[in-house]
Amino acid sequence: MTDRRTILAGLGASLLLPGCERIGETKPVNNLLSSVERLTLDAQRLVTARGALAREYTEAEMSPVFRANGTRQPASASYARHEAEGFANWRLSIGGLVNRPLNLSLSQLRALPARTQITRHDCVEGWSAIGKWTGVQLSRLLDLAQVSNRARYIMFRCADEIGGVPYYESIDMVEARHPQTILAYGMNDRTLPVAHGAPLRLRSERQLGYKHAKYVMAIQAVEDFTSIGGGKGGYWEDRADYEWWAGI
Amino acid sequence: MAKRTTGGGLVKRHRLSTRIWHWVNVIAVFLLIGSGASIFNAHPQLYWxxxxxxxxxxxxxxxxxxxxxxxxxxxxxxxxxxxxxxxxxxxxxxxxxxxxAFPHWITIPAEYSLSAGRRFHFLGAWIFGVAGLLYFIWSLFNGHIWRDLIPRRSQLTPAALWHDIRQHLRLNFLHGGAEKYNLLQKLSYAGVVLIILPLLVGTGLTMSPNMNAAWPWLLDIFGGRQSARSLHFIAAFLLVGFIFIHIALVILAGPINEIRSMITGRLKMPKEAPHD
Structure with a gap:
């Protein structure tokens, strides 16, 4: 009896455990897991208000030290030049499906009405940090550039590369038009530090940290992102199968 | 010991909804615990x-x-x-x-992958959440929760509790009478169904930044996102403890009879009442 049980348990373990490792890589399971992501997005959008604001905290509730994550110093020569020049010759390009492509300097961005918000940054790994962000609402830039009705996603092209691949991200128009979605040039009452994405980074407050593209060089309005990069809408989405919608 | 589970009559113990929910949960909770351990490994620290x-x-x-x-x-x-x-x-x-933090024989998948762990966790969460909601509504409707899970006030006496503990220590688990579950069973099942499982769902949702924006009261209930993450882990740990004790008691009470009762619904009762 004991022998049989041991054999059964061993058999079960040997079938089950390696099975679990491989089962996730089969096409039907992969499709199932992808449709679960879609289901979560649809279900959350169904029960939550589109315009709901992320909680804003007081200064007393801020993290004493805000952890920098991902790239802390872009390696390219052109970024080094911009950094040395204090980003005086840096321009944010806004293009794609817009009627008025724009190239905006940092001082032009600073001249636009600013929004300051103390919000919580939630990393996909599980940690959270609370910081104060100052910047211009993305919706304002999209209006200035007269974004086309055909645009369904806003892409962010970044100056940093990880493993030789440029970082990029994309969000849909619901998040792009959200009042707390800003391109921040200030953090904790100071100029945005290099480790946190200088000169400009995205804040998409209802999503996890990897969506908050740092070192943003260009914004592009697109109808579809399947032909861009690895086709999944972002660096980590392409590289490691992280969910494109990072609201959970 | 074997004598206790032979010779008695079969009684209907578990209704269909309980049996289906039980086995759906076996699959969902297996997925959730393993994938949850994978997710924890990405940042193996908890805060308040x-x-x-x-x-x-x-x-x-x-x-x-x-x-x-x-x-x-x-x-x-x-x-x-x-x-x-x-x-x-x-x-x-x-x-x-x-x-x-957690070794390969606990995590799903075995090889570290936060993204795969998350995807399995959300699959498990959907199965667990939908099945749990249906079962909860159904059990309120058919009276299972009030009749079988919540202990009666008359049962909640130190003497009754002591009696039940003694019966358990003597490995006397099966009993006759009108009540489906004994006091310790009621307390642990009610604790799991009415406290731990809702806590897991609530704290799980509180970790979603999009849910936080829509339902900020989630953050107030659990004392912030990192507290919710800590409570999620503690509740999962308690659930794992429950599962271990549950399996141990099933083995001690007669695994074939017990497992059959969760498949066919029928439990074979002992010939003589084991009560003293």
Whole structure:
């Protein structure tokens, strides 16, 4: 009896455990897991208000030290030049499906009405940090550039590369038009530090940290992102199968 | 012992909704615990409050450190440290020393992948959440929760509790009478169904930044996102404890009879009442 049980348990373990490792890589399971992501997005959008604001905290509730994550110093020569020049010759390009492509300097961005918000940054790994962000609402830039009705996603092209691949991200128009979605040039009452994405980074407050593209060089309005990069809408989405919608 | 489970008549013990829910949960909870351990491994520290990251003080850490060249795994709970080398923090896989909080024989998938862990976790969460909601509504409707799970006031006496503990220590689990479950069973099932499982769902949703925006009261109920993450882990830990005790008692009470009762619904009762 004991022998049989041991054999059964061993058999079960040997079938089950390696099975679990491989089962996730089969096409039907992969499709199932992808449709679960879609289901979560649809279900959350169904029960939550589109315009709901992320909680804003007081200064007393801020993290004493805000952890920098991902790239802390872009390696390219052109970024080094911009950094040395204090980003005086840096321009944010806004293009794609817009009627008025724009190239905006940092001082032009600073001249636009600013929004300051103390919000919580939630990393996909599980940690959270609370910081104060100052910047211009993305919706304002999209209006200035007269974004086309055909645009369904806003892409962010970044100056940093990880493993030789440029970082990029994309969000849909619901998040792009959200009042707390800003391109921040200030953090904790100071100029945005290099480790946190200088000169400009995205804040998409209802999503996890990897969506908050740092070192943003260009914004592009697109109808579809399947032909861009690895086709999944972002660096980590392409590289490691992280969910494109990072609201959970 | 075998005598207790033979010769008696079959009684209907578990209704269909309970049996279906039980086995759906076996699958969902298996997925959730393994994938949850994978997710925990991405940042094996827990905090209280709204925020918590590397520069803040965790109340729980599962980690590894090099001690004179030897890698040592440890669990630190509020400053009290336990050496867990080989099991947590530092373990071996295929003869190779690995440093992760939970080892490969617990996590789903076995090889570290946060994204795969998350996808399996959300699959498990949908199965668990939908099945749990349906079962809860159905059990309120058919009276299962009030009739079978919530202990009666007359039962909740120290004498009754002591009697039940004695019966358990004598490995007398099956009893006749009108009540489906004994007092300890009621307390543990009610605790799991009415406290731990809703706590897991609630704290799970509180970790979603999009849900936080829509339902900010979630943050107020659980005391912030990092507190919710801690409570999620504690509730999962309690659930794992329940599962271990549950399986041990099933084995002690007669596994074939017990497992059959959760498949066909019928439980074979002992010939003589085991009550003294």
């Amino acid at each position: 409050g709204n925020y918590g990251a590397n520069f803040d003080t965790p109340w729980l850490t599962i980690g590894a450190r090099a001690d004179a060249g030897e890698r040592q795994g440890f669990v630190n709970i509020a400053g009290i440290e336990i050496d867990t080398t080989g099991v947590l923090g530092v373990f071996e896989k295929d003869g190779e020393v690995r440093t992760r």
